[in-house]
Amino acid sequence: MRRMLLAALSLVLLFLSGCHGHKEHATGQETELHVAAMAGPITLNPLFLRDSASAEVASLLHATLLVTDPDTLAPQPHLVSSWEVLEDNLTYIFTLHENAYWTDGLPITAEDAAFTMRVICHPDYTGWLFLPLQYVAGAQEYKQNHQSLFADGFIAGIKVLDEKTFSITLKEPYAPFLSFLTFPLLPAHLLSSVEVRRLEAHEYSFKLPVSSGPYLLAAWDTDEYVHVKANPNFFLGKPKIEHIYYRFVPNVETQVIELLAGKLDLIPTAVKVEDVSRLQADPQIKIYTNPRLVYDYIAINTKKDSPLQDRRVRQALATLVDRREIVNNVLLGFADPLYGPLLPLHFAYDRSLHTEAVDLAAARELLVAAGYKNLQLNLVFNAGNLVRENVALLLKEQAAKIGIDIQLSLLEWEAFLAAINEGDYELAILGRGVEADPDLTYHWHSESLGNALGYKNEEVDILLEQAIKATTQEERATLYRQAQKKIVADIPAIWLYSRQAIHAVSAAVENFRPHPESVFFNVHEWTLKAEEENM
Numbered sequence: 001m002r003r004m005l006l007a008a009l010s011l012v013l014l015f016l017s018g019c020h021g022h023k024e025h026a027t028g029q030e031t032e033l034h035v036a037a038m039a040g041p042i043t044l045n046p047l048f049l050r051d052s053a054s055a056e057v058a059s060l061l062h063a064t065l066l067v068t069d070p071d072t073l074a075p076q077p078h079l080v081s082s083w084e085v086l087e088d089n090l091t092y093i094f095t096l097h098e099n100a101y102w103t104d105g106l107p108i109t110a111e112d113a114a115f116t117m118r119v120i121c122h123p124d125y126t127g128w129l130f131l132p133l134q135y136v137a138g139a140q141e142y143k144q145n146h147q148s149l150f151a152d153g154f155i156a157g158i159k160v161l162d163e164k165t166f167s168i169t170l171k172e173p174y175a176p177f178l179s180f181l182t183f184p185l186l187p188a189h190l191l192s193s194v195e196v197r198r199l200e201a202h203e204y205s206f207k208l209p210v211s212s213g214p215y216l217l218a219a220w221d222t223d224e225y226v227h228v229k230a231n232p233n234f235f236l237g238k239p240k241i242e243h244i245y246y247r248f249v250p251n252v253e254t255q256v257i258e259l260l261a262g263k264l265d266l267i268p269t270a271v272k273v274e275d276v277s278r279l280q281a282d283p284q285i286k287i288y289t290n291p292r293l294v295y296d297y298i299a300i301n302t303k304k305d306s307p308l309q310d311r312r313v314r315q316a317l318a319t320l321v322d323r324r325e326i327v328n329n330v331l332l333g334f335a336d337p338l339y340g341p342l343l344p345l346h347f348a349y350d351r352s353l354h355t356e357a358v359d360l361a362a363a364r365e366l367l368v369a370a371g372y373k374n375l376q377l378n379l380v381f382n383a384g385n386l387v388r389e390n391v392a393l394l395l396k397e398q399a400a401k402i403g404i405d406i407q408l409s410l411l412e413w414e415a416f417l418a419a420i421n422e423g424d425y426e427l428a429i430l431g432r433g434v435e436a437d438p439d440l441t442y443h444w445h446s447e448s449l450g451n452a453l454g455y456k457n458e459e460v461d462i463l464l465e466q467a468i469k470a471t472t473q474e475e476r477a478t479l480y481r482q483a484q485k486k487i488v489a490d491i492p493a494i495w496l497y498s499r500q501a502i503h504a505v506s507a508a509v510e511n512f513r514p515h516p517e518s519v520f521f522n523v524h525e526w527t528l529k530a531e532e533e534n535m
Contacts, residue, residue: 030242031528033509035266036255040222040248045205046184047119048127056268057246059520060228062184063100063212063235065113070290070515073345073436075178079108079185079212079235089173089471090137096164100235102187104210110166114158115188117168118142118151124197131442132180137171149195173469175476176437182517184212214239214524224248239524259285259504265528266509268519271502273332279504288503290514291345293436295338296388298379298395298494299420299428303454306426307375314491316366317427320398322358327497330390335497340488343498345516346438347473348480353488364402373403379427380409382416388429391496429496436517438480440464444487455492 041054046062049055067078077083081097100108120129121139123146133139138156146153157169170177187210194202204210208217214236215228226246230239247264249255256275258264260282271279271287279285298317300308307313323337336344339353367375379395381388389410396406406427411419419425432443441464442450446457460483467479488495503519505512508529515521 031240032243032245033241033266033526033528034245034247034264035268036249036258036264037246037268038248038250038252038270040246041226043200043205044208044217044220045186045200045202047116047125047129047186048200048205050128056519057226057228058184059213059518060215060244060246060523061208061211061213061217063214064184065094065181066178067182067521068179068436068515068517070513070521072347073179073516075181080181083178090171091167091169092177093161093165093167096166097235098164100212101233102189102210102212103216103231103233104187105233106187106189107163108185108212109163109188110160112185112188113166114155114160115151115192116183116185117158118153118155119186119196119199120183121155122146122151122196124149124195126200129183132174132177135170135172135174135177137169149197150192151196152192173471175468175470176435176439179435179437182436187212215244218243234524236524240527241523244523256504259506262506265506266512267504269501269503271504273334273502275504276332276334276502284507286505286507286509286512288505288512288514289334289500290503291336291343291516292499292501293343293345293516294431294433295341295343295498296391296429296431296496297338298496299425299430299453300491300493301423301426301428301453302492303423304426306377307370307372308377308426310370311491312366312370313372313375314494316363316370316402317395317399317404318491318494319357319359319363319366320395320402321494321496322356322394322398323497324356326391326394330387330394331497331499334502335499338495338498340484340495341434341440341444341493342438342480342484343434345436346480348438348477348484350481350484353485358398360398360401367402367404374405375403376405376407377426378407378409379429380411380416380419380425381429383410383412387499391429438476439468440480440483440487441468444483453492455487455490457486457490460486 037053039053041057042051043054044061046058049058063079065080066075069076079097079100080094083092083094085092096108102108117133119125120133121142123143136157142155159167161167190210191204214231214234216231218229219227225248228244230242232238252272255267259267276287280287300314302309327335327337342349379392381392392408396408399406420428442448444455444460445464446461463479463483467476470476470479501514503514510527511525513522
């Protein structure tokens with residue numbers, strides 16, 4: 001009898017463990033969502049984000065001035081409810097949402113916006129957000145000449161017009177400007193008396209007593225999780241899910257096991273392609289995908305004295321790459337083949353570049369014409385990235401057919417970064433993040449600090465300079481397509497693919513809408529089915 005009872009109990013427990021409900025982590029009648037993360041955040045201060053975990057948690061806790069449309073990447077209202085651009089194409093007038101409040105009950109004001117931008121433009125600011133604000137009139141002067149340790153004083157191009165209205169005037173036309181206003185604000189009433197150099201290490205960055213987003217910080221266990229709870233006064237309405245636990249589970253396989261057992265509700269962005277079919281087989285799990293603003297490519301070091309300085313050698317290598325094979329067989333279809341530096345999401349994307357020109361005979365002719373019957377090159381890539389390893393093996397196999405011996409160097413992360421930074425490579429498989437706007441200036445203008453490959457083409461420089469001053473999207477698209485074709489023709493790199501983000505989500509989660517820039521884009525709209533509906 002006892003044995004039968006134990007067997008029956010085991011069956012019940014087995015059944016319950018397979019139900020993707022939320023009873024086991026419920027707080028009274030309040031709903032909970034458990035999200036997997038590979039690591040915990042470093043900071044909660046939205047002006048000093050340098051890692052993906054901090055960025056994801058920040059998107060739960062802070063509202064941004066603008067957001068981008070998930071389909072078109074066009075700037076959309078958020079904290080800023082509306083704006084207008086004056087006829088000079090330099091001055092923008094912004095109005096903040098009338099119902100936007102800090103979590104301590106004080107209104108979010110134009111002074112908060114002005115203060116935040118003064119922090120970003122301050123000489124002691126060490127984050128990355130100054131790049132777009134350098135186009136604001138007086139911003140460079142403020143950064144170079146401001147003497148106070150505090151973000152006080154004035155920037156000529158930033159004016160507070162009333163409690164909810166402010167203006168920004170640029171020193172010259174900069175078409176991508178609105179797309180960069182996707183950063184949150186800091187509370188001036190709390191932080192204006194803090195020296196800018198102390199802001200990153202200030203207790204605000206770790207305790208976050210005041211914020212503006214859909215959720216409030218409830219607890220942060222630096223070894224286990226971040227717990228946030230719904231902000232009842234969020235300007236877009238209180239979130240439907242009361243509690244979110246952002247749990248640090250550094251092993252991908254463990255994440256999948258916990259999701260299948262109902263202990264996790266969401267594995268965002270980084271589900272492995274080989275796990276998708278297993279997860280899709282479970283009716284209590286849904287798979288979502290979306291494009292990402294990231295691509296992988298083969299960097300070609302033309303600054304090093306090597307045969308790669310000859311364009312014909314670079315073209316021979318490019319002619320070997322079968323992107324479709326990589327996408328279909330290595331990434332199982334969860335990527336888009338890429339033929340240039342713009343992504344399919346960008347309005348200036350050029351589909352005429354979609355040519356798969358794998359031709360071994362032509363590649364061999366190019367190599368011989370460059371004066372090489374046989375050639376040895378080195379290719380480096382980082383350990384732990386199976387996709388890049390497979391790409392490297394495919395390229396090595398193809399290159400051997402035309403007389404190029406590619407020596408593969410699989411390096412641990414620190415050694416890999418050192419090789420890239422020191423230029424100690426000939427070929428390298430890298431990833432690159434791009435902005436929502438298709439402006440190519442940062443990575444491809446010859447004088448840009450972001451031009452890591454040292455690419456130079458005066459005609460491209462001119463086109464990019466014209467594009468950021470153009471007033472219509474059509475004109476900009478034409479200029480960027482012209483620039484892209486010239487860049488591709490020079491072969492400073494071999495573009496490979498843009499991987500899709502793959503999210504595994506409990507079927508109990510409704511209204512989940514993945515976004516290229518934020519997994520928590522519309523988190524305040526998410527809901528959870530009642531447990532009994534989901535068993």
